[in-house]
Amino acid sequence: MNHNHPVFTDNDPQSELVTLNLGPTHPATHGVFQNVLQLDGERIVSGVSTIGYIHRAFEKIAEHRPFYQITPLTDRLNYCSSPINNMGWHMTVEKLLNIQMPKRVDYLRVIIMELSRIADHIICNTIIGQDTGATTTFLYLFQFREHIYEIFEEVCGARLTTNIGRIGGFERDFNEVAFTKINKFLKEFPVALKEFENLLTRNRIFIDRTAGVAEVTKETALEYSWTGPLLRATGVDYDVRVSDPYSSYQDFDFDVPVGTSGDIYDRYLVRNEEMWQSVRIIEQALVKLKTEPKGIFHADVPEFYLPPKQEVYNNMEALIYHFKIVMGEIDAPKAEVYHAVEGGNGELGFYLINDGGRTPYRLHFRRPSFINYQMFAPMSEGMLLSDAIINMSSMNIIAGELDA
C-alpha cells in the first residue's frame, strides 16, 4: 500500500501545532469529506482536503444506461436543487436531438428551476446564519423549502429525488393545485425573506463574523475556475442564464447581482438578491403563461418523448415508441455536445459523446461544487477555525456534487 498523503508529525519538541481531523463526518461540515488541518492554537497553519467518500461512479454507470435512465443519476448530484440537474440533462439531450420546445414548456421549466434555486439558496443562507449563531433565521425561512417541495410533489409526485420532466417536456401538465401553491408561495415568501434580511443583513454580530472574512479577489476566483454566487461575490458578472441563455431565459427581465470584495458577507448578499430575482422571474413567467395555449406540456416528438402510461395501454403507436425508448433505441446523431446550466452553485455542465449506440459513449459532469471546493484548504490557511467553518457553509458544498 502506498499512501502518499502528507503525514503531519510533531516530533519537534518546540512544535506547538495540533493536527485536527475535521471530518469525514463532523457536525460542522456539510457532507462527507475530510480536512486534515494543522492548528496553531485556533489558527489554521495548513490544510489538506480529501474527498471521494461518497463517490458512486455516475460517469461509469451512465455509459451503461440509455438516456432516460440517466435522469435519476443527475438529481442525486445536487440533491438540494435536483430539478435543475434533471432539466440540465434533458436539455443536453434535446440539444443533441435538435428538439425545439414549445414556449409554454420553457416557461414551466423556468418556474421549476427558479423555485429550486430558491430552495438551494435558502439552505445555504440559513445555514450561514445558523453557523454564526442565529438559529432563528433557520427556523423562520426553512419552512419555505418545505413549501417548494410541496410544489414539486404536486408536479411530479416526489420531493427530493424529483425526476421532474422528460426529454421533450414534462410527464404531465401542472394541475390547478400546483399553480395555487406557486401563487401562495409567491405571496408569502417575500414577506419571510424580508424578515430574514431584517434579522441578518444589518446584524452587528453577523457582520462582524462575515465581513472581511475569506476574501477572494476576482483574479484568484477566475484562476480557480469558480462559478456561481461565489464568483459573482468577487465582482465578476458571469451567469450562464445571461451569457448562454438556455430554455427561455432570454425572454425574462432580471438582474445579475454582483459583490465587490468576495467575502462571506458578499456571498450571503448575492444569494439573497438572487432569491429576489428568482421571485421576479417566476412572476414574469406566470404572466407569460397566461397568453400561451393551455394543455401543452411537451414537444410533439413521439420518437423521443416517453408517452403517458395511459396511452401505452390503449394506443399501438404509443406502445411501440414506449418500447423503443425504454430499450434505449433512440436514433440520436453521432455527436459531441456540451451544455451548461446555472445550477445553485454555478455552472453545471454536461459533456455528452454519443456514438449511435444504446448508451452514451461518454458522459462527463462538470460539477460546480467539485471545482469550487478545491480552493477551500488553500484559502483556509491563516484563518481561524471558527471562520473556516462559516467559510465552508458559505461555499455551499454539496457532497453529492463533490464526488459524482
Place this chain on the structure above:
Amino acid sequence: MEETTLNNNIHLQLTEKFGEKITAVSEPYGLLSFVTYKDVIINVLSHLKEELKFNFLTDITAVHYPGKDHGIAVVYHLHNMVEKVRVRIKVFISEQNPTIPTATSVWKGANWMERETYDLFGVQFEGHPDLRRILNMDDLGVHPMLKQYPLEDPNRVDKKDEFFGR
C-alpha cells in the same frame, strides 16, 4: 452567423500561430472544437488565455477509445467570458504511455480536474504538483473509466443468469 465569424477568427489566429498543429477543426452545435498535439498543448492554452482572452478554464476530462493508436483523448473546455465564446480542445495520447504536460502552469484550478482525470483514466500529467487519486481509494490499482473495466465485478456470482434458471 455571429458565432461562426467569431469561431473563424479564433481559428485563423490559431493557425497563424501554430500552423499544422491545429487539425480536425469542426463546429458541432456552434462550439469550435479542434485537435492539437501534446508538444504544443501548453503553448496553445497559454496563447488562448493571454492573447485570445479565454480567461476561464471550464473543464478538463478524458475519453477512452480502445484499440486506436492514440486511444486516450484529453479534452479541455475553455471559455471567453467577454465575447461569450467557448472552445473545445482535444489531445490524443497513447494508451500505453499516457503522458501530457500539466495545465496547472496556466490555471491553478486545473489541479483537481487533472487529479480526477488521472484517477479515472490514468493520464499522467507531467509536472503536476500533487498527482494522486482524488475520488477512489489509493490502492485501487486500476483506472476505472477505461473501457476494459466492466461496470460489474466479473467475479460476482449472485448476478449470473444460470443461477436463476435463465
